[in-house]
Amino acid sequence: MKKTILSLLIACCTLVTTLAQTKITLNTDLAKTQISKHIYGHFAEHLGRCIYGGIYVGEGNTKIPNTAGVRNDVIQALKELKVPNLRWPGGCFADAYQWKDGIGPKANRPKMVNVWWGGVTEDNSFGTHDFLDLCERIGAEPYLAGNVGSGTVKDLSDWVSYVNHPGGSPMAEARKQNGRATPWNVKLWGVGNEAWGCGGNMTAEYYSNIYRQYATFMSDSKDAVLYKIASGASDGDYAWTETLMKNIPHKMMQAVALHHYSVLGWTVDKGPSVDFNEAQYFKIMEEAWQMDEFIKGHSTIMDKYDPQKKIDLIVDEWGGWYSVEPGTNPGFLYQQNTMRDAMIAGLTLNIFNNHADRVRGANLAQIVNVLQSVILTNEEKMLLTPTYHVMKMYNVHQDALLVPISIESPSYNFQGKELTAVSASASKDASGALNISLTNIDYSKPHEVTINLRGEDFSKMSGKILSSAKINDHNTFEQPNKVSVKDFSGAKLEKGVLKLTIPAYSVIVLNVKK
CATH class of the missing domain: 3.20.20.80 (Glycosidases)
Structure with missing residues (x-):
């Protein structure tokens, strides 16, 4: 019985740590440079x-x-x-x-x-x-x-x-x-x-x-x-x-x-x-x-x-x-x-x-x-x-106005080489809404992303995702919509902190409003 409980604990811990952690901070009140x-x-x-x-x-x-x-x-x-x-x-x-x-x-x-x-x-x-x-x-x-x-x-x-x-x-x-x-x-x-x-x-x-x-x-x-x-x-x-x-x-x-x-x-x-x-x-x-x-x-x-x-x-x-x-x-x-x-x-x-x-x-x-x-x-x-x-x-x-960003992302590793897995950028539009774009280039791993929104308070959120079952997926004249944009509702916003999981080889754009 003890071995079974121990095995379950190890399995749970492994599951918790499988998702790579990306941390992002956005200073939403410091947006000055226009993104042409x-x-x-x-x-x-x-x-x-x-x-x-x-x-x-x-x-x-x-x-x-x-x-x-x-x-x-x-x-x-x-x-x-x-x-x-x-x-x-x-x-x-x-x-x-x-x-x-x-x-x-x-x-x-x-x-x-x-x-x-x-x-x-x-x-x-x-x-x-x-x-x-x-x-x-x-x-x-x-x-x-x-x-x-x-x-x-x-x-x-x-x-x-x-x-x-x-x-x-x-x-x-x-x-x-x-x-x-x-x-x-x-x-x-x-x-x-x-x-x-x-x-x-x-x-x-x-x-x-x-x-x-x-x-x-x-x-x-x-x-x-x-x-x-x-x-x-x-x-x-x-x-x-x-x-x-x-x-x-x-x-x-x-x-x-x-x-x-x-x-x-x-x-x-x-x-x-x-x-x-x-x-x-x-x-x-x-x-x-x-x-x-x-x-x-x-x-x-x-x-x-x-x-x-x-x-x-x-x-x-x-x-x-x-x-x-x-x-x-x-x-x-x-x-x-x-x-x-x-x-x-x-x-x-x-x-x-x-x-x-x-x-x-x-x-x-x-x-x-x-x-x-x-x-x-x-x-x-x-x-x-x-x-x-x-x-x-x-x-x-x-x-829109570029929002200053700091990001800590784990690496995407392959045969002894590594690349930053998650990239991001953010901007504030004329209405004051915040748009955050995220790309995870990791070939096989999803990444858990935590975004701290500093400087202003936001309460509403929506999102879009481009993802697919295989990295080689593409649209053909026979299947023109195999890869398409879908609504994304997997992000949670609480007390100025956004949390979401971005799948491997996926792109997400979030719209956050006050």
Whole structure:
């Protein structure tokens, strides 16, 4: 009998201690820094089926409902996502794109070969008007990436005039002749893309001078003061950022870009998007967590030259990158999207939010049918990915005030390595409500979370959760809702303390009100 009781006690103690303990403190009355909505931006490149077939199906298409050739289901989904800005036309494609080939009567537009992505020929039927009109329909600010690699200063200057000048200039008159009387007033401009690579294989010193030249001839207009973004570093190339911050006059530059992908390695075989193992999963999570390290490193250099933080850091390419789906064009970068991608999204957005004093924009790569997409399409079918659901859950943070946070989380351990398992960020919206986002990247363990709310009293609470039975779970055109958001009622609030359990590989967003 004694042995039985002892066994029961040991079993109970083991059960109590199986849940890893995460402790979070939120100083709700100290929220001051605004989380820019532009952190939740997206990216649409002329790559694979992102534009043609994904966004644009042609004005004569009677099979797929569309508005001016743009899929109605995509328009509605992006409206609901509250996309703050959309970057176009690339990417590597941007520095090969001749924007004047994409305006005027579609039947007269010259064709081009997309040398970067699959060598396909496209007809330029989706151009400046189509993209900027799409942005208006979904309520997003356009972010145009200028051609610095193969274009000229005049080409980019003319593009600025075409979309922004109210009238009287040759480019503004050409716009009017092409059916658009009023300017779009585009403010966000990338001065080239990946100048260290596909944008020209330049040195940082050379690009700094090129940037100064191009930026000089990009003119503001009455209703569009330009926000110019310099082509920034990849990953931990801190020397690139230092050279730009040192050599480009700050009055000519509003932001510096940064690119970082969560990828197993830059080989042909980047690992499967669905049938991955824990070793591959852990490595991708390791890469995702590196975003925090890179932001801190680049911010430290920027602080050296810009202590008042007037120059923003824009992470305008990020996300997971795997091998393409079997049987698809290797140059189209089409991959599935699982709960692993939801982990990348939740973790990365928490990192961005918590660095909102310097990170004021970002663009997930890419929006439809390419890399870590929020939408996948197949002819008339469309589905929303786990990443879409995380981005939608997190959009409560857009333009809200960042709540200072301290967190103690146990590790997710694998083969002698460890990563912080639970990440979190919090904000206070205009109504005074508190929104808390939590992501547990642990491959197998749920975590018990205790959140101390200091500074204000709260009494009401609701929540949403994205979770699934397996880490490899994903949505298909046959099962488009296998992974979906559900209401979460497992959190308890008592005397300023929130307690909940977050399952393994899950995302939770809580809304707490006074």
